[in-house]
Amino acid sequence: MMGKPRPSRVWDAMLRGNERFVFGDPEHPRQDVERRETIASGQAPLAAIFGCADSRLAAEIIFDLGLGDAFVVRNAGQVISDSVLGSLEYAVGVLEVPLILVLGHDECGAVRAAIDSQAEDATPLPPHIAHLISPIVPAVHTVAGVPADQPVDPATVDALEVGREHLRHTVAELLESSEMISAAVADGSLAIVGANYRLQEGRVVPDIVVGLAD
Structure with missing residues (x-):
């Protein structure tokens, strides 16, 4: 990984960018014609961002990043x-x-759909949506304290806590499902941060950190 900064330095730079965004003072770096021409023949992003597809979660804007800075995956x-x-x-x-x-x-539509789908009188979701949100459902039952085979009362379930629980599950599943990624974390070349974005405030708040050394 010659030329690549340490994971902690990348995360610190992203947090500084988020602070600029929060306070309304973004620099809009590396977004000019020169940058576009420089990266046309190849990419060397500093980070991969796996986020929700929500239209309010535009990763490059939230972290005040430029073209080629982030490899973004969303659903x-x-x-x-x-x-x-x-x-x-x-x-x-x-x-x-x-x-x-x-x-x-916060205010995630997929999380809300997962919660509502577990109500006793819930209307069945379209099959592709039901399949998409099914990995969030275990977090619903964990937060509700209700067995997986029992319905929940959506009015009593804290959506923020479901989102946080699902985030932790997602990071754990990422490590469990990919030998390549878990090996990179183990050898210190990769770190994983699970964080939540506060829509109104604009701030990114870390929740779980794996392999982020100084």
């Missing part, structure tokens, strides 16, 4: 799938990113 509810794993393994194995950020957020 509703940041749910692990074969395509997500393949994309992130490409980022690690080929692009040699030193950091993967798994980014959730």
